[in-house]
Amino acid sequence: MASGIEVFTPVSHTLFDPAEIISKNGGRPPLTYQSFIAIAGEPPEPVLEEYSELPPVGDTGEYELLPVPTVEELGYGDISQEEIPPFRGGETEALRRMKESLQDKEWVVKFEKPKGDPSAFLKPATTVLSPYLKFGCLSSRYFYHCIQDVYRSVRNYTKPPVSLTGQLLWRDFFYTVSFGTPNFDQMKGNKICKQIPWSENEELFVAWRDGRTGYPWIDAIMIQLRKWGWMHHLARHSVACFLTRGDLFIHWEKGRDVFERLLIDSDWAINNGNWLWLSCSSFFCQYHRIYSPVTFGKKYDPNGNYIRHFIPVLKDMPREYIYEPWTAPLSIQKKAKCIIGKDYPKPVVDHETASKECRKRMGEAYALNRLDSNSSKGKPSNLSRRKMSHGDQDASNSSIAKLLKTSRSE
C-alpha cells in the first residue's frame, strides 16, 4: 500500500469466460442457473497485480484525444438543483464500500437476496457494489474471493443462488446467455424470447417513466431511479412487472431503455436479462405471480416512509391511505394538502382489472408460442410457421380458444 498503486480491477471482468462455458455446453448457452453452475464449476483464483505507477497511455493511433465531455454534452440539463445521489465513483470508493460490507460477517453469511427490504433507502439492504462492477472499479473475482474468505471463518453460510457469491454468479450467467444468444436485447429474432403482442400506449408509458402512475409505491421507485440512479432489486421488480405483464402490458424493451439510461449500474447483459425475466419473456414463466403495486411495498414499510421521502406531496397523507391515496376521503386529502387528481394523479389503471387482463393476454400469447414452436419443430420450413402479423385476424381473435385447447396435443 505504501507508495505503490494497487490495481485490483484489470484481472477479469467476469468470473468465467462465456465462450468457454458455451463450448463446454455443446455450443449453446445454458438457460437455467442450475445448468450454468453445473458447467461453470469453481471460479479461478484472482490475480492481484501491483504497479509502481499508473500504466502509460497507449498508442492512440489515428485517434485524437479529446477532453472529458461536460455533463451538458452528455445530454443532461442543469443539475445544480438536483438531489445528489449518495454514491461516489472510483476504485478506492469501491474497495472501501466492499470492505465495509464484508466487515459485518453475520450479514454476509446470512445474505439471501430475495429477503432484502426494497424500501430501505437511508441504509440500502444490499451492498450497492453493482455500479462499481459495471464500470470496472471492482473486480468480480476479487470480490468473490473476499466473500469466500468470510465464509471460511464460519460454520454456516447461505449458498447460491440466493447468497452473495450467488449474485456474482448470476452476473456471469447473464453475460454467458447474452453472449451466446443472437438478438438478446430484443424480442424479434430472439430465440429464447417469448413473442408477446405488447400493446402500444405512449400515455401509459410516459406516466410510468415519469413516476405519475398514481400508485405511490411505483412512482416513488421511478423517482428514486431518476434522482439516485439506483433502487433495490425488488423495487426494480415491482416497476418492471407493473410496466409489462402485471398492469400496463407495455413492451419490456421500452422499460429496458429507461433503465439503461437512468441506472448507474445499467449493464447490457444484466439489464436485458432481467427485463426478459420480469416480463416472463424468458427464464421465468410464472406469469400469474404478479407484484401488487399496493401491498408489496406495504409489507416492508407500512408507514410509507420511502414514499414520503421521494414523493414529498404525499408526506402528510395518513398511514392508512399512503399506498392508496385515491381512497382517502376528500376531507383527509385537504388536510394532507394533497388532492388526488390535482396534486397527485389518480391511478392510471385499476390494478385488479388490469392484472386480470394481463394474465389473460399472457395465457393467449403463451398458447400461440407453444403452437408456433410445435409446428416449426415438425416442419422447419417458413411456410408451416404460423404468421403472427397484424393482418391475421383469425389467429388473434375467435380461434384463440381453439388454439388454447389444441396446442398441447399437437
Added chain:
DNA sequence: ACGTCGTTGTACAA
C-alpha cells in the same frame, strides 16, 4: 411421457 423444481406473488388461514 411424466415428475420435479424454479433467487424474489398474494390472500387468507391457523
Added chain:
DNA sequence: TTGTACAACGACGT
C-alpha cells in the same frame, strides 16, 4: 411466523 390454495409455465432429468 408458517402453511395453503390459487392456476399453472417450461427446462431439465428420468
